Amino acid sequence: MARLGRSTWAFGEHQVAVKAVSTVAGPWESRGPLSDAFDVRLDDDRAGQDTWERAEQAMFRQACDIACDKAGIVASDVDLVIGADLNAQLTSFYIGLRQLARPMLGVYSACASLCEALAVASLAVATGFADVVLAGTSSHNSTAERQFRYPTEYGVQRPPTAQRTVTGAGAAIVTRGRGMWQITHATLGEITDFGVKSPWEMGAAMAPAACDTIRQHLADTGRSLDDYDLVMTGDLGRIGLDILRRLLVDEGVAPESVVRERVNDCGAIIYHPDQPEVFSGGSGAACSTLVTFGHVFREMERGGLRRVLVSATGALLSQVSAQQGETIPSISHAIAFERGD
Amino acid sequence: MARLGRSTWAFGEHQVAVKAVSTVAGPWESRGPLSDAFDVRLDDDRAGQDTWERAEQAMFRQACDIACDKAGIVASDVDLVIGADLNAQLTSFYIGLRQLARPMLGVYSACASLCEALAVASLAVATGFADVVLAGTSSHNSTAERQFRYPTEYGVQRPPTAQRTVTGAGAAIVTRGRGMWQITHATLGEITDFGVKSPWEMGAAMAPAACDTIRQHLADTGRSLDDYDLVMTGDLGRIGLDILRRLLVDEGVAPESVVRERVNDCGAIIYHPDQPEVFSGGSGAACSTLVTFGHVFREMERGGLRRVLVSATGALLSQVSAQQGETIPSISHAIAFERGD
Numbered sequence: 001m002a003r004l005g006r007s008t009w010a011f012g013e014h015q016v017a018v019k020a021v022s023t024v025a026g027p028w029e030s031r032g033p034l035s036d037a038f039d040v041r042l043d044d045d046r047a048g049q050d051t052w053e054r055a056e057q058a059m060f061r062q063a064c065d066i067a068c069d070k071a072g073i074v075a076s077d078v079d080l081v082i083g084a085d086l087n088a089q090l091t092s093f094y095i096g097l098r099q100l101a102r103p104m105l106g107v108y109s110a111c112a113s114l115c116e117a118l119a120v121a122s123l124a125v126a127t128g129f130a131d132v133v134l135a136g137t138s139s140h141n142s143t144a145e146r147q148f149r150y151p152t153e154y155g156v157q158r159p160p161t162a163q164r165t166v167t168g169a170g171a172a173i174v175t176r177g178r179g180m181w182q183i184t185h186a187t188l189g190e191i192t193d194f195g196v197k198s199p200w201e202m203g204a205a206m207a208p209a210a211c212d213t214i215r216q217h218l219a220d221t222g223r224s225l226d227d228y229d230l231v232m233t234g235d236l237g238r239i240g241l242d243i244l245r246r247l248l249v250d251e252g253v254a255p256e257s258v259v260r261e262r263v264n265d266c267g268a269i270i271y272h273p274d275q276p277e278v279f280s281g282g283s284g285a286a287c288s289t290l291v292t293f294g295h296v297f298r299e300m301e302r303g304g305l306r307r308v309l310v311s312a313t314g315a316l317l318s319q320v321s322a323q324q325g326e327t328i329p330s331i332s333h334a335i336a337f338e339r340g341d
Numbered sequence: 342m343a344r345l346g347r348s349t350w351a352f353g354e355h356q357v358a359v360k361a362v363s364t365v366a367g368p369w370e371s372r373g374p375l376s377d378a379f380d381v382r383l384d385d386d387r388a389g390q391d392t393w394e395r396a397e398q399a400m401f402r403q404a405c406d407i408a409c410d411k412a413g414i415v416a417s418d419v420d421l422v423i424g425a426d427l428n429a430q431l432t433s434f435y436i437g438l439r440q441l442a443r444p445m446l447g448v449y450s451a452c453a454s455l456c457e458a459l460a461v462a463s464l465a466v467a468t469g470f471a472d473v474v475l476a477g478t479s480s481h482n483s484t485a486e487r488q489f490r491y492p493t494e495y496g497v498q499r500p501p502t503a504q505r506t507v508t509g510a511g512a513a514i515v516t517r518g519r520g521m522w523q524i525t526h527a528t529l530g531e532i533t534d535f536g537v538k539s540p541w542e543m544g545a546a547m548a549p550a551a552c553d554t555i556r557q558h559l560a561d562t563g564r565s566l567d568d569y570d571l572v573m574t575g576d577l578g579r580i581g582l583d584i585l586r587r588l589l590v591d592e593g594v595a596p597e598s599v600v601r602e603r604v605n606d607c608g609a610i611i612y613h614p615d616q617p618e619v620f621s622g623g624s625g626a627a628c629s630t631l632v633t634f635g636h637v638f639r640e641m642e643r644g645g646l647r648r649v650l651v652s653a654t655g656a657l658l659s660q661v662s663a664q665q666g667e668t669i670p671s672i673s674h675a676i677a678f679e680r681g682d
Binding site: 002003006009051053054079080086087088089090091094095097098100101102103104105106108109110116119120123124127128129130143147188189190191193316317318319320321324326329331 | 343344347348350392394395420421427428429430431432435436438439441442443444445446447448449450451457460461464465468469470471484488529530531532534657658659660661662665667670672
């Protein structure tokens, strides 16, 4: 258990385990190729609520309930709740989970928040400052669009570089010891800012951050891409993934054949390319959460993947910063998962 | 070094030190009674920038520069930057500090964020996962008002329960070992929600959260109010402070004479009561930061205070949640400081 290199926390091989996970998917995500990996598939993006914000809160709450159920615990067994969402002031996390009555830490790094939450959760668990942490995120297409771009009711036409914010929520129970999914490392990202200003080109804005964090993770751990069965970024989408792969090759991280085989993106695989209105793929704090806790963890359970790096990617814009013409700083935090036997 | 009780992290007496702090105060704060406690006193709330958002970012950056200077380090000596602000999507933190090129963790619990940032910083430092952490917050009256209530240009009339969001920024260098200011404990808060809906009554909304966290801290540590020279809440203002004192007496935490002598609030003392437009006092993520790092730490240095509990208080509303008629969940996180000799 130690700090490694510039930016990596190493927790040891059998110290931190994800004991259970949950996924609640919105209608678009439930019609995508990973549909059968999700615990709950909603066909109504209001989830029976009167606003999209309350729908997102209800989904987040449901995800926490399911994760606790699967782990065989109740909320009062949780020492600490760590989470995030994309709503200004993290209202989905704080309002959605206000009934839990447990100590809460809100974190925010946009769509990199899942990995930030898991990093802090792992730190607390590995060092004995918490025994059971509930960590999760949510996002909702209609709450996010009206914050970061335009209300969905406007029907604004989008360019092909646009991505669809994922509607969903997911949670994990992180505990000390052995489990199916071990968390072995967390690599904390730094800001990159390549001058992209358009909130419809977030894949391009975030790809350099993902490249940086993956490179740093490999440098800190002395590993190469070959040491991972899969490296998944959070929500670059198909265009951002192409840029990332090119950056990784250009920076000499691995040859093109290895990059093409090992590196993929949650946003690029959560929808069918021919689903309506998904453009270059998925984004949102729940994108990496649904794909990691649904699809990736199932593949690890089935034995197809033993070691996976998830580098969630966050575009750090707000409505105000976009309107004031700011460029979009980006960040990526990575978590290394290993199949525990 | 251990977890204590339900919600407290104990770091030991000489494990975590605040090596240096900085405070950058806006014009209103610089005309208040604590003026000479601040490192920088601005007379222009735009700080020479073209927007209030950029002014807040510049102040945050300046606070970080001063803290590093005072600690005799440069940014590249910092292992980890942890911070927060009140802007949607933490843009003051992420855009303001994007040049630092260090790993960053954004946290958010509204005006309780200073203590959340210091709690995570202390955890990382105490356990050896970081040697040097830069932790800080910012807030700005004009960026906050137009987010949480109305743009200041509207000149909306405010009720006497309203508080003035503090314009300012502050940062701390947190390291392992001994120093003038030791961090000995962090108590992580839970949500309380007493049904207050008005963003102009945040003191009332937050007082129960502060009461809960102070009570829990004392229970977890086996201490009483008498063990502290001072217990400071973050930004309840004068009305919220009155409510808190009554709650502490009613819940049997201490007799009224002790509560009145030991318990105070950063928001209640940062302005002169007769300053224009301060209503019931200060609020904002920088309120507890300016008062703690400026005034309280100076008093500890002078020897007037040996042990202080700061329980910063956060009202977890957003523009959208307020407009949708949600009540305001609140949270308070506490940090115990002790004079190190």
